[in-house]
Structure formats: structure tokens, C-alpha cells
Amino acid sequence: MGRDYSTLHDPNAEYTMRNLSAETMGATATRSGARDVEITDVQTTMVDGNFPWTLVRVYTDAGIVGTGEAYWGAGVPELIERMKPFVVGENPLDIDRLFEHLIQKMSGEGSVEGVTVTAISGIEIALHDLAGKILDIPAYQLLGGKYRDEVRVYCDCHTADEADPEACADEAERVVEELGYDALKFDLDVPSGLEKDRANRHLRPGEIRHKAEIVEKVTERVKDRADVAFDCHWTFSAGSAKRLAQSIEDYDVWWLEDPVPPENLEVQEEVTKSTSTPITVGENRYRVTEERRLIENLAVDIIAPDLPKVGGMRETRKIADVANQYYVPVAMHNVSSPVATMASAHVGTAIPNSLAVEYHSYQLGWWEDLVQEDVIEDGYIEIPEKPGLGITLDMDVVEEKMVEGETLFDEA
DSSP: OOSOGGGOOOHHHHHOTTOOOHHHHTOOOOOSGGGOOOEEEEEEEEEESSSEEEEEEEEETTSOEEEEEEOOOTTHHHHHHHHHHHHTTSOTTOHHHHHHHHHHHTGGGTTTSTHHHHHHHHHHHHHHHHHHHHHTSBHHHHTTOOSOSEEEEEEEOOOSSTTOHHHHHHHHHHHHHHHOOSEEEEEOOOOOSOOSOSSSOOOOHHHHHHHHHHHHHHHHHHGGGOEEEEEOTTOSOHHHHHHHHHHTTTSOOSEEEOOSOSSOHHHHHHHHHTOSSOEEEOTTOOHHHHHHHHHHTTOOSEEOOBHHHHTOHHHHHHHHHHHHHTTOOEEEBOOOOHHHHHHHHHHHHHSTTEEEEEEOOTTOTTGGGGBSSOOEETTEEEOOOSSBTOOOBOHHHHHHTBOTTOOOOOOO
């Protein structure tokens, strides 16, 4: 990388009173059999998919390796390199303690939210894969067992002309009929040609009619063959979002996603309570502490955490547990490679309120080639019974698709 981020000086990390290392906590007893394992290294490789996926590997002195993935973004590999000294020498089975250890150690570098949480998420997913392999159980078993053998996938759809309602309807029908999905999502933050000012977040009446027409054409075309959601990418003002949501109440909308920016919880709550259109939010919130506020304030009808961004597998499980107390289903946002997609599926089978997991790469012809196993079949992911996440990287494909200038991590 050009510099050694693992040796950066941080007095907060060095002198924190809440150091949760095994040595500090006195958790150093020898464990029986194959459970007496130490982490020896953490490495990353960034793959140039439709997003720049950061793959993570955690290595051990037993020769067993766990693979994870962090949500894409600049600086994530450097943050993971920075955290490596905090986990080397630790037992990888202590997933919860190591997560909290990293949160505390990285508190001065932003572990409340943002890319620091994302980097920790990548390590945490790799630890679940690793722990499952050490214990010879699938990762979902570490989360409490399964509710279902397969998890539903919704396909994020795009067309050459995303502003054309008929083109969207045609693509919806194709994805249902030819690709076998019964759950879809389309974007509504697309140009109508009627915009006057892109900065003020205001939707003119003609713009709302245009977006409502997309909703009408798509939902009428697929009817009961598929559920259809629509994404706004946190684009509109409160008033415009309310008018848009109300304008599509008569259509069979699965949900309307991120209609307003994520920062103001009170506005989000007002928009959600103003309409009978189901509102989904969550991909731009971090950890259970932030997602909890959306749920407890009834500011969402469906919660949508992004697992390799929000804090990892156990953190997503915690969010789902809070949501379940408020009878809120979980539809996991996901723009990942097969690695984090499968991690999301493992969580999806382990929680009662799982609705679906997103798939954002149906137009990327080699997405599934990244691993040796089949992942999505007819719009569903069958949960593997193999240890860990149950998938194996194809290292030749990883090497071929690496971001330019990237270095391939070591083989398992």
C-alpha cells in the first residue's frame, strides 16, 4: 500500500481503559481440540465488480482461513490494515468480544459510523466464516439456527432508459419471465425532463406524475407475479416525498425506499406516518444504535440494513431482533459480491422477520464466477450446509478481476 497503516500512532487506542483484548480480559485459558487457534494475519484484495468490492481474509496458525467482505469504499483496506495488530494473536472464535474490541480501539478513528464500521464489518464476516470452519458448522448456526432453507432475493433492475415507464415495465416482465425473480426494485430518482433545479430536492407536479407512471406501468405489468419496490436514493424534500408516496398509494407497491435524506430522523418519521405506502430505510445508518432509533420511533415500515456496512452478521442479527419487537420485517440492502451476499443469506435464515436480500449485479455476467458454488437459483439462495459461509473463492477470477494495482491475498 506504500505505507504501513498498522503502525500508526494513536494514543486513544493505546491507552483506552476499555481494552478488550484476551490478555487484558484474562481470557487466555487453553481451549480443547481444534478450538485452540490464533489469528496470524488479515489481508484484503479489492475486486473491480459493478462496485469495488473489498474482500477480506483472516488467517490462523491452524491453516484455516476465513473470508469476508466489507462494503465498498475508499480507505477501507487501509483501515483493515490499521486494525490487524488488534486481532493478531487472538482466538477467532471470540467474535463478539473482538468486534467490541475493534469498536473501542478505533473509537478515535470513527467507529460510531462510516467506513470504520464498514472495515470492522469485513473482518467480522470473515470471523464467522472462520469460526464455522473451525467448529465444522454453517455460519447460520452461530446465529441461533435456521427458520428456512432458502432466502428470497429481490433483483435491483435497470434499463437503458430508466426514465421510460414502458421500458421499465418491459424489463420487469423480462426479469420475472426469463430470470425467474418474483421480487424486483426500480429507481424513481430518474430524470423526467421537467426538472428546474436539482439542488432544492423539490418535485414539481409533472415530476410526480412521471414517477407515478413508472410505478403504475411496472406494477400493472407484473401484477401478482412479483413484488415491486421503488428506490429514491434519499433525494427529495419532506413535502415532495409525502406527495410522491401518497400519489402511489393505489398501486401494489412493495415499498418506497429512502425518499428523504437519512440525517433527520424526525423528518423520516413524519414522511413514513403520512402515507399508507410502505417506507423502507436503513442502508445509510450504522450499527444497531442508529437503526434502533428508526424502529423505535416507527419511522420505518421495513428496515433495510446493509450487512457488510452496518457492522456485520451479529450486528445485523441484533437489528433484526429489535425490529422483531416492533413487528418490522427486514429487507437487507446489498450491493456486494457473492461473499457478503451469502453472509446476508445466512442472517436471513437465522431471523424470523427476514423479507428478502437484494441482488444488484444481474447485469454483471461474471458475478457468480467469483465463487465455485452456485449462489442464486430462480430468485432464491439455498443456504449451504457446508462449514462457514459455504462458498469458496475462485482465486483465478479474483486475480483476473482485481482493481488495477491491487495485490492478491494469499491462498487459503
